[in-house]
Every structure is written in C-alpha cells, then in structure tokens.
Amino acid sequence: MKRILITLSFFLLLIFIWAALTGDLAFIGVDISLWSPYVLPPPSTVGHYLWDNTLNGKIPLSMLITLRRLLIGYAIGLVIGVPLGMVSARFRCINDTLGMLALGLQALPSVCWVPLACIWFGQTEVALLFVVIMGTLWSVLLSTQNGMKNVPPIYARAARTMGSSPIHTLVFVTLPASAPFVVSGMKQGWAFAWRSLMAAEIYVSVISGFGIGQYLHYGRELQRMYQVIGIMFIIILVGLLADKILFSPLESWLHRRWGTGKD
Amino acid sequence: MIQEKLHEEIHNFPTAKLSVEHVCKDFVTNNGTVVRALDDVSLTINEGEFVCFVGPSGCGKSTLLNIIAGLEKPDSGMALIDGTPITGPGRDRMMMFQEHALFPWLDVIGNVMFGLKQKPNLNNKERLEVAKYYLYLVKMDRFAHANIHELSGGMRQRVALARSLAPNPKILLMDEPFSALDAMTRERLYGDIQDVWEKRRKTIIFVTHNVREAVCLGSRVVLFSPHPGRVREEFPVHLPRPRNINNHDLADLSQEITSALKGYTAAESD
Numbered sequence: 001m002k003r004i005l006i007t008l009s010f011f012l013l014l015i016f017i018w019a020a021l022t023g024d025l026a027f028i029g030v031d032i033s034l035w036s037p038y039v040l041p042p043p044s045t046v047g048h049y050l051w052d053n054t055l056n057g058k059i060p061l062s063m064l065i066t067l068r069r070l071l072i073g074y075a076i077g078l079v080i081g082v083p084l085g086m087v088s089a090r091f092r093c094i095n096d097t098l099g100m101l102a103l104g105l106q107a108l109p110s111v112c113w114v115p116l117a118c119i120w121f122g123q124t125e126v127a128l129l130f131v132v133i134m135g136t137l138w139s140v141l142l143s144t145q146n147g148m149k150n151v152p153p154i155y156a157r158a159a160r161t162m163g164s165s166p167i168h169t170l171v172f173v174t175l176p177a178s179a180p181f182v183v184s185g186m187k188q189g190w191a192f193a194w195r196s197l198m199a200a201e202i203y204v205s206v207i208s209g210f211g212i213g214q215y216l217h218y219g220r221e222l223q224r225m226y227q228v229i230g231i232m233f234i235i236i237l238v239g240l241l242a243d244k245i246l247f248s249p250l251e252s253w254l255h256r257r258w259g260t261g262k263d
Numbered sequence: 264m265i266q267e268k269l270h271e272e273i274h275n276f277p278t279a280k281l282s283v284e285h286v287c288k289d290f291v292t293n294n295g296t297v298v299r300a301l302d303d304v305s306l307t308i309n310e311g312e313f314v315c316f317v318g319p320s321g322c323g324k325s326t327l328l329n330i331i332a333g334l335e336k337p338d339s340g341m342a343l344i345d346g347t348p349i350t351g352p353g354r355d356r357m358m359m360f361q362e363h364a365l366f367p368w369l370d371v372i373g374n375v376m377f378g379l380k381q382k383p384n385l386n387n388k389e390r391l392e393v394a395k396y397y398l399y400l401v402k403m404d405r406f407a408h409a410n411i412h413e414l415s416g417g418m419r420q421r422v423a424l425a426r427s428l429a430p431n432p433k434i435l436l437m438d439e440p441f442s443a444l445d446a447m448t449r450e451r452l453y454g455d456i457q458d459v460w461e462k463r464r465k466t467i468i469f470v471t472h473n474v475r476e477a478v479c480l481g482s483r484v485v486l487f488s489p490h491p492g493r494v495r496e497e498f499p500v501h502l503p504r505p506r507n508i509n510n511h512d513l514a515d516l517s518q519e520i521t522s523a524l525k526g527y528t529a530a531e532s533d
Contacts, residue, residue: 154360154362154364155364155366157334157358157360157364158358158360158364159377160334160352161332161333161334161352161356161357161358161436162354162357162377162378162381162426162430163352163353163354163378163381163382163430164377164381168381172377173366176366176368177366177367177368179368256410257367257368257370257410257412258367258368258412259367259410259411259412259413
C-alpha cells in the first residue's frame with residue numbers, strides 16, 4: 001500500500017510540474033510558462049484532445065486497427081519462429097545456417113525493414129505486417145533455440161525410459177522444459193513487434209485504416225503537439241496493458257511452478 | 264468394473280529374469296584414447312532379486328545399468344530380459360537417476376502420471392487412481408498437487424520412486440539415487456525402499472559406490488573393478504530384513520567387502 005502511494009505521488013508530482021510549466025495552474029497563482037503551447041501544451045489541452053477523440057471513437061478505432069495488425073503479425077511470427085527455433089536447436093546444419101541468419105537479422109533494428117517493405121509491398125497492410133513479422137520472428141526463433149538447447153538432457157533420458165517416443169518427448173518434455181526461455185523470447189518478440197509496428201505506421205500511411213502511429217505522424221505534420229503527446233500516452237498505455245494482460249499471468253504461473261525468482 | 268481393473272493393475276507383480284552375456288563397451292575420450300568401460304561382463308539376475316552394483320568410479324557399473332535400460336548399446340555381447348535381447352528403452356524397465364529428473368512443469372501427481380500415460384490399457388481415471396496408490400506407497404499422497412520445487416530432496420526422490428513404480432515395470436534400475444541426500448534422509452529412504460521391494464516384489468538393480476548402502480539394501484552385492492570394468496566378486500547377503508544400516512553384522516560384512524575392494528585398487532596401482 002505504501003509503495004503504491006509513493007508511486008502515485010511521484011506521478012502526481014510530475015503532472016504538477018508539467019501543469020506549472022504550462023500555465024494550467026494559473027488559477028492558484030502558479031504560472032512559470034517557459035515555452036509556447038506549440039512546443040509544450042498544457043495537460044488540460046492534451047486531456048481534452050484525448051477525451052474528445054475517445055468519445056467520438058477515433059482513438060478506440062485506431063487502437064483496434066493497430067492491435068489487429070500487431071496481433072496478426074505477432075501470431076504469424078510466433079507460428080513461424082517457434083518451430084524454426086525447435087528445428088534449429090535439433091539439427092546442427094540448420095543451426096549453422098538459419099541460426100546464423102537469425103543472429104544477423106536480429107541485430108538489425110526492425111525499423112530498418114520499413115524502407116524495404118515500402119518498396120516491395122507499397123503503402124499497404126502487407127508492408128506493415130511484414131515489418132511486424134520481421135521484428136518478431138528472429139528473436140522468437142533465437143530464444144526458442146536457446147531454450148531447447150538448455151534443457152537438461154536428463155529429462156529426455158527419463159522420458160525415454162518411461163516409454164516416451166522421440167516425438168512425444170519433443171512435444172511433452174523438451175518443449176515444456178524450455179518454456180521459461182520461450183516465454184521470455186515471446187515477450188521480447190512482442191516488444192520488438194510493438195516497436196516495429198509503431199515505426200512502420202509512422203512511415204506507411206494506409207488507406208485501409210489509421211493506426212495509432214499514423215495519428216502520431218499527422219500530429220507532427222499538422223503541428224499539433226497536444227496530439228503528439230496524447231498519442232504517446234496511448235502508445236504507452238497499450239504497451240503496458242499488453243504486458244499485464246498477455247504476459248504477466250503466464251510469467252507468474254511459470255514462476256510458481258518452477259519456483260524461480262519472485263518479485 | 265473400474266475397481267476390478269485397478270485391482271488387477273495394482274496387484275499384478277511382474278518380474279523378470281535378466282541376463283548379461285559377454286558385454287563389452289569402449290569409450291573414446293576427448294584426447295582420442297580408448298577406455299574399456301566394460302570388459303566381457305556376464306551376470307544373471309533372478310526374478311525379484313535385489314542386486315547392488317558396487318565399485319569405484321570408472322568401473323562401468325553405471326554404463327552397464329544404462330545398457331540394461333536400453334539407453335546405450337554394448338559394442339559386443341548382449342543383455343536379455345527373459346531371453347529377449349534389449350534393443351532400446353522400454354516400459355518394463357524403469358530408471359531412477361541420481362538427480363530426481365522430475366519435470367518442473369508438472370505437479371507431483373502429474374509427474375507420476377507421465378509414465379502411466381504411456382500405458383494404453385488404462386483410461387485417465389484409472390491412471391489417476393494408480394498414481395494415487397503409488398504416492399501413498401511412498402508416503403507422498405498428501406503432496407499430490409505440490410510443485411516440485413516446494414519439496415525437499417528426500418521427498419523429490421520419493422516422488423521419483425513413485426513415478427518409476429507407477430507403470431509397474433518388471434525391473435527397477437536405480438543409479439545412485441540417494442547419493443545427493445543427507446544421511447538422515449537417506450536412512451529413512453533405505454527403510455522405504457526395502458518396504459517397497461517387499462510389497463512390490465520387483466527385480467531391482469541398485470548402483471552405488473557406498474558399500475554399506477549396498478549391503479543394507481541388496482540380496483546380493485556385485486563388486487566391480489575398474490580399468491577395464493569387470494565383475495570381480497559377488498557377495499550374497501543373508502541378513503534379516505528390514506535391515507538397519509547401523510547393524511553390527513551389516514558393518515562386518517561391509518568391512519569384508521571394502522577390504523576386497525581395496526585389494527583390487529591396491530593391485531591396480533602396483
């Protein structure tokens with residue numbers, strides 16, 4: 001409880017300083033406006049923007065569009081990445097070829113895929129998906145591979161003496177045994193996917209729907225600083241929510257079962 | 264109906280006769296030298312016998328156990344169960360390892376169920392009942408839904424024992440299962456394993472480097488010597504059960520076996 005209060009008051013203090021610097025507190029006599037509202041808009045303007053555009057449905061719609069792109073791209077990345085990681089952990093020649101390729105491409109920041117995607121696919125949904133998949137795929141592949149390699153061989157031996165076939169062992173022993181690695185890889189993949197999608201949405205404007213990133217981009221084009229900051233808040237919110245809803249339950253279950261580090 | 268099948272499953276005591284015939288196994292070390300782990304080893308183990316393999320490290324006792332388990336193949340010779348050559352791992356032989364090797368993603372009962380799920384003749388409800396019975400047998404029934412990391416070392420080995428017993432194998436193979444435990448826990452488990460052997464009448468092969476432990480548990484102690492790994496001598500143990508590891512007669516017999524063991528190692532270094 002005390003910790004929550006400390007956290008809460010810290011953020012209230014930040015908003016208070018912001019308000020003081022932008023003239024929002026003029027009514028209690030505190031006004032040290034250093035910058036024009038075009039550079040730093042007051043919290044009230046940003047709040048108004050978010051409130052109005054939430055009520056008229058623009059922000060919820062753009063969130064929906066963005067989340068759909070993210071989930072589809074991420075799912076494709078997982079569906080390709082996890083099996084490839086498994087295969088690459090098992091066969092040395094695939095590890096030496098595909099594994100090396102993954103290692104190299106993972107070093108490439110995913111925003112660097114955007115120009116290529118624009119030329120290959122044009123200003124389309126496919127270009128966005130491609131960037132998200134590239135952001136997800138390699139890190140998921142590498143962490144799955146790493147996880148499978150780190151499974152103690154004794155688990156497989158024990159399973160084999162209990163009459164488990166090689167395929168059964170792979171699915172019911174090696175895969176769950178590498179779950180902690182795979183989940184942390186999925187989480188990293190999610191973070192990469194999210195970052196790459198934002199980058200892609202800023203660059204690619206698609207007729208089929210305005211995502212959050214596109215609102216950010218047009219905020220800059222139209223010199224609407226309150227929109228830029230407001231949308232940044234939305235982006236943070238979505239990122240946090242995804243982490244809490246998707247990964248926190250999974251991770252806490254893993255920690256409970258494995259008995260690994262607690263908060 | 265279910266009760267009848269369960270009764271049959273639990274009160275059925277399959278055992279097997281095991282024979283090892285002229286088994287040889289070489290290992291190549293990292294610098295290219297060939298080490299003979301087993302050199303022309305022959306052994307017969309009777310139905311329901313509790314045999315302990317004893318010897319210093321490098322004498323091939325664990326290698327022989329792995330060959331019987333089907334996890335490794337001999338270079339020449341063969342191991343047979345009831346006259347059938349062993350070609351790979353099978354449900355008729357369960358193995359218990361030095362580390363518990365329990366699966367951390369499953370709870371206690373889930374681990375015991377793992378081997379049972381490979382048995383096609385049971386449905387899930389029956390499997391659950393069988394698993395509960397074996398947890399009860401190793402006195403772990405109260406912890407059926409505990410996570411593995413919450414158990415002590417001794418409790419983990421008990422669960423591992425239940426997991427190996429649950430599919431009702433003919434032969435139980437134990438590779439130094441108690442060597443990582445403290446003395447108190449180990450003594451309690453000596454009692455438990457003798458109790459289980461008496462109740463389940465399995466053929467058990469128990470590998471250890473601890474002579475006292477071997478004499479306490481085995482009906483026969485097989486002594487191995489290293490470089491190359493050979494069977495040196497066999498000692499039948501006729502002490503009454505249940506045996507206590509601190510018993511005088513038991514200490515005397517282990518003394519005798521230990522001096523025999525020292526004799527080989529001394530001759531070796533000459």
